[in-house]
Amino acid sequence: MNRLQVDLPGLSMKNPIMPASGCFGFGQEYAEFYDLNKLGAIAIKAATFEPRFGNPTPRVAETASGMLNAIGLQNPGVDQIVAEKLPWLEQYDVPILANIAGSAMEDYVETVKKISEAPNVNALELNISCPNVKEGGIAFGTKPELAAELTKRVKEASELPLYVKLSPNTADIVGIAKAVEEAGADGLSMINTLLGMRIDRKTGQPVLANGAGGLSGPAVKPVAIRMIYEVSQAVSIPIIGMGGIQSAEDVVEFFMAGASAVAVGTANFIDPFVCPSIIEDLPGVLDELKVDTISDLIGRSWK
């Protein structure tokens, strides 16, 4: 028995750890540090229909226990991802979660159709919550009806299991979660980044060229935990939890809150080995808690 095994729609994971979308590119860079086969899954950088350069720089800024980013969904476009990035990943025996972004419903649907053709994409992650694109994007993440309609249309366009990635920038995360569940989502990913800003005293201007950016890292962990705690009690689809995870102890807290797997984002920038380190540490933390398998912990805080 593998104590760390978790099984989610489309994602049979030998451990519950995946790098978060946008924080791991398409894997190549971190493959220079360790064997990607160690990972439970990989969430790849958001794909859009057309190639995107993204926002002007500076694109990142540091905050207390966190960071802001406004990359702006830079990516080579779905065609090149299918032609070059995904085939490279075929050498690994790790499920791939393909993150999809767009500004109009059409974009999403077309991108999903194309990427679903790749043989090694196991599930889709619908990014309805990117705060860094001016047109649409986050609007889908704050309006339940819009989120539900997009979910429905994407489900129609692909047979792959669909995870909807929720925005924390909303008063009613449970409402959105239920709406997309009803519309056919197979799982949820949460949370994406909180909208934030830093100002440079010397210039009097925002540090990021884009003005605002998305806040991630340990600072947002309590917000993520609270939302997962609430949403996991209200829906019956599994949740991929994320937001500030840095250690195996953090992973356990996310499971107790209600997550069934987790993603690690910002922490990769601080320690490129963070994912394998967490995977290595997890059994010890389970031992301390006298727990056999990690999935025993799912939702323990409210069960």
Add this chain to the structure above:
Amino acid sequence: MNRLQVDLPGLSMKNPIMPASGCFGFGQEYAEFYDLNKLGAIAIKAATFEPRFGNPTPRVAETASGMLNAIGLQNPGVDQIVAEKLPWLEQYDVPILANIAGSAMEDYVETVKKISEAPNVNALELNISCPNVKEGGIAFGTKPELAAELTKRVKEASELPLYVKLSPNTADIVGIAKAVEEAGADGLSMINTLLGMRIDRKTGQPVLANGAGGLSGPAVKPVAIRMIYEVSQAVSIPIIGMGGIQSAEDVVEFFMAGASAVAVGTANFIDPFVCPSIIEDLPGVLDELKVDTISDLIGRSWK
């Protein structure tokens, strides 16, 4: 000329620094550390109509660069505040901002009527954003129509200038801000705490007896700055900025984002002298920026 003087409706402040509501009681405790006359103003702990014990303990927990609290609006009720707490404060020549909370509109209105009778209350701060009370409270802070109606009714009940304290737990902070401005608010306070949670690995339960709590401290500063930046461009009433302020440098960033005065909350717990220290440091920071008066900085990031 006093470089630090700021003048807001009802609040003529010799410097822009006030302790934030709930983080300074009614002043007595910190008066043992320094002369409260040094402060620009004082925001007192939320008053409700009836006395409230608040939530069970534990009521606070630490997070990365932040803290969670679920005090639950504990206070002795407006009658005792008017009879005992406010008279004690009369010995100081510092404007008082009276924070008001409630669960139903009636509560708010009756509390406002009573507290407006106190001779030394200079302005009201309407707490429509407390995340720590089950009944209502935060609902007012996330629905523009409700927030507007409450504002209107409170304005009818008192002649005092009214600041509405906004919740960051919303997708559309600008919408709420505009709605309360239109309904007659004389100013805004922002931000109240973000909803968050911590889980205790050992017990598997939330650390706070209440489950969720309000996140404050440096972790939330980027969220506060972003919201003030957006709202200050959309309204023409002044903003009292707060969320993670620890230093004179932070104060300058809040002004550049669009605040006209600031409140310091969590930092008082870390350094009881933080408010007078910031006041002392401010002129030096203005010098570095070659700025005469602090109000020259208001909204510099977008003007």
Add this chain to the structure above:
Amino acid sequence: MIKAAVRVTGQQEIAKDIFELRLRGEVVREMTVPGQFVHLLARGGFDTLLRRPISIADVDLENRELTMIYRVEGNGTRNLSEKQAGDVIDLLGPLGNGFPVDRPRNGQTVLLVGGGIGVPPLYYLSKRLAAKGVKVKHVLGFSSEAEVFYEKEFLALGETHVTTVDGSYGQKGFVTDAINKHQIDFDILKACGPTPMLRALEQQHPHEEAYFSLEQRMGCAVGACLACVVHVQGDETGAEYRKVCKDGPVFPIGEVVL
């Protein structure tokens, strides 16, 4: 109530994860009441934001030296455990109301009962009582042998019984078991430890003169934030309260709901 910088003069691990830390500074002159605590910034390699409350375990007024004894729990106490002689710590205190030392009259016996990290403040208290000629007895409860500390020091001041939950040292069981078994006589009871222990003592000795030192998670530790409140016994409105940081941490039996 002072904010001051104190300098570490020494630190050692005296039991499993239990450290004794000595600090020197002028502020120590104020620390004359056993049962008070300090609120300190335990900054270092592990992130902390808030201060941490730690009891005063011993005071050397002449040398302005304060001793604290603490268990490594999380980031703050981990940081503390890495401090070395010469390091400076920012401290607020002394805070709160301690144990009354003028209460016991001559000839009276005071029983001091401590559990785990509730033991430290009793040492300063016992020393002060013994110095006044008061007869002191001690019952100290720990979870197991590895965590036992200061038995010798307490023994030097008076009769001392140690209990461990797992029976690996001293008497097996809880402090209340030891009091019963040895039928320990006393006039005044003073205790510090986990709330369940205090509750058991309250139940077992409802009519004695007793003082309990409580623990609560704290924010400000100066009475402003209301993080640390407890209900008042017999209060029917349910709105009355005491602040552990300011009104306590020591309360006479019967005053607050444990």
Add this chain to the structure above:
Amino acid sequence: MIKAAVRVTGQQEIAKDIFELRLRGEVVREMTVPGQFVHLLARGGFDTLLRRPISIADVDLENRELTMIYRVEGNGTRNLSEKQAGDVIDLLGPLGNGFPVDRPRNGQTVLLVGGGIGVPPLYYLSKRLAAKGVKVKHVLGFSSEAEVFYEKEFLALGETHVTTVDGSYGQKGFVTDAINKHQIDFDILKACGPTPMLRALEQQHPHEEAYFSLEQRMGCAVGACLACVVHVQGDETGAEYRKVCKDGPVFPIGEVVL
């Protein structure tokens, strides 16, 4: 590309807010290409989360010693400035593509132009070129006299001109002014400094062989996060890019948009 712990062997302030930090570790053996950088955890009393990119200013391969020169800007560099001999720093590196050292043929002259904290990587480069027998010249720009550093060290390797913006030392003005004034001859130009300086150089010497080292705010510094991208010259789609951390920080003139 290695993650390693290196030990501080020494640190000194060599100009106003400019520190020279020496570090020792096995990983230094890999640092053979001038213009590369390391990404380090600058933890300490002031909060930081992310790593900080700092150039390799000098390397002593035999002693496995690395020298960095940095200016105190914010929390990270403030923490660095408090490190003392014996402290350990977690470092990722060497990273990026540095300056080509095999480019200059015998007899060619290389002009190295540095501005402010762009000066440090040029020192290792100059040493390596000089060791190969290449003729090196230097133009170093600073804002004022107080910030000037390493003039002597560069002089020992070749002709060196210093400029200061306020004229308090050397020639008043920018590095481009000095190149013009002294009509400095060269075959290859290698420069590191603020983007406006690089732009001025590009404009003044559009047809020379030149290499520019760029600065960008970074997240991962390994090519994954796309924080540090720059546009590509002549790219009509606008979607092409280079990563400063991985494809750079050194680019040949004309490759990327400054």
